[in-house]
Amino acid sequence: MSAIPLxxxxxxNMARKQLIRALPANWPFRITQAANGLEGLKAIREGSGQIVLLDLTMPELDGFGVLSQLRQEGLHAEVIVVSGDIQEEAIRRAKALGARAFIKKPADPQHLADALNNLGVNVALAEVPAASNEPLPELPSVSFRDAFREIANIAMGRAAELLGRVLGVFIKLPIPNVNILEVGELHMALADAQRGEQLSAICQGYIGGGVAGEALLIFHDAQIEDVARLLNTANDETAHLEMLLDLATIIVGACLNGLSEQLNISLSQGHPMVLGQHCPVEELIRINQRRWKRTLAVEISYGLEDLDIHFDLLLLFTEDSVPRLREQLDFMIN
Structure with a gap:
């Protein structure tokens, strides 16, 4: 049987490596890899994508954009979306744009095989040559930063799904930023991102399995009333504060649970606390710089579709946590 372009x-890199490993053994695929939607479209146009395993959250052009462009250009490809964005609306939109199936990350090999079978790509073992002329695909090299960004992406998607249901809106997901920073660098990154706006911040500590840190959820004061209206919250300071604490519990809890499951580490979470209200980010950093010192920082910004509202989530892991995280990620990668 001739090889099928997939x-x-x-x-x-980690997601591509995991997906290639999850493909059914001995099936005759000729595998091509693309790191963004533009590269993916080019490969499909060149005949390398009869079947496409497509992420949704990507730079240059996201998965929704790829699906739209396939339809616009009349390109034929059997698309299976494999994504960390598991919102019902994301699944609905992907399928409305022509995706044949949707699999949540990390992809379960059986779910992937079932989705391929449903495309009609059911290759009996007897049909597969004992020795294929197709070279084995080169597995991507995966750095610590790339691996951690991928598990943060999956955890972020789970939190967005829950947040979207609570608020009744579609959450636009970013690509998480992962960096090991000195507190001064964190200060500069945050100050640049917030541009001197007045902020309120909730923090929630976590610890377990040799890992510790704090989650910092930043709300822009100018947007808090808009969020309160979405939730029918009373328009007073006490009600707003309770609302922010509740949202922090939802977002941080879901994100940390997603990380815990993937890393196989049980993280105990403290109670959310007010870190600062109606203050510039410089003040938040000044208050906490002794605690944070050098940190592994994961930055995530959730945006609410059609609304000028976003929440900034920072996961700040202590420097002492990094060796343990590397150990768990190495196990997942290799």
Whole structure:
């Protein structure tokens, strides 16, 4: 049987490696990889994507954009979306744009095989040559930063799904930023991102399995009333504060649970606390710089579609946590 051109389109080296490993053994695929939607479209146009395993959250052009462009250009490809964005609306939109199936990350090999079978790509073992002329695909090299960004992406998606249901809106997901920073660098990054706006911040500590840190959820004061209206919250300071604490519990809890499951580490979470209200980010950093020192920082910004509202989530892991995280990620990668 001739090889079937299969494209794995995902900006994460770790995600592509996991997907290639999850493909059914001995099936005759000729595998091509793409790191963003533009590269993916080019590969499909060149005939390398009869079947496409497509991520949704990517730079340059996201998965929704790829699906739209396929339809616009009349390109034929059997697309299976494999994504960390598991919102019901994301699944609905992907399928409305022509995706044949949707699999949540990390992809379960059986779910992937079932989705391929449903495309009609059911290859009996007897049909597969004992020795294929197709070279084995080169597995991507995965750095610590790329691996951690991918598990943060999956955890972020789970939190967005819950947040979207609570608020009744579609959450636009970013690509998480992962960096090991000195507190001064964190200060500069935050100050640049917030541009001197007045902020309120909730923090929630976590610890377990040799890992510790704090989650910092930043709300822009100018947007808090808009969020309160979405939730029918009373328009007073006490009600707003309770609302922010509740949202922090939802977002941080879901995100940390997603990380815990993937890393196989049980993280105990403290109670959310007010870190600062109606103050510039410089004040937040000044108050906490002794605690944070050098940190592994994961930055996530959730945006609410059609609304000028976003929440900034920072996961700040202590420097002492990094060796343990590397150990768990190495196990997942290899």
């Amino acid at each position: 494209l794995v389109c995902d900006d994460s």
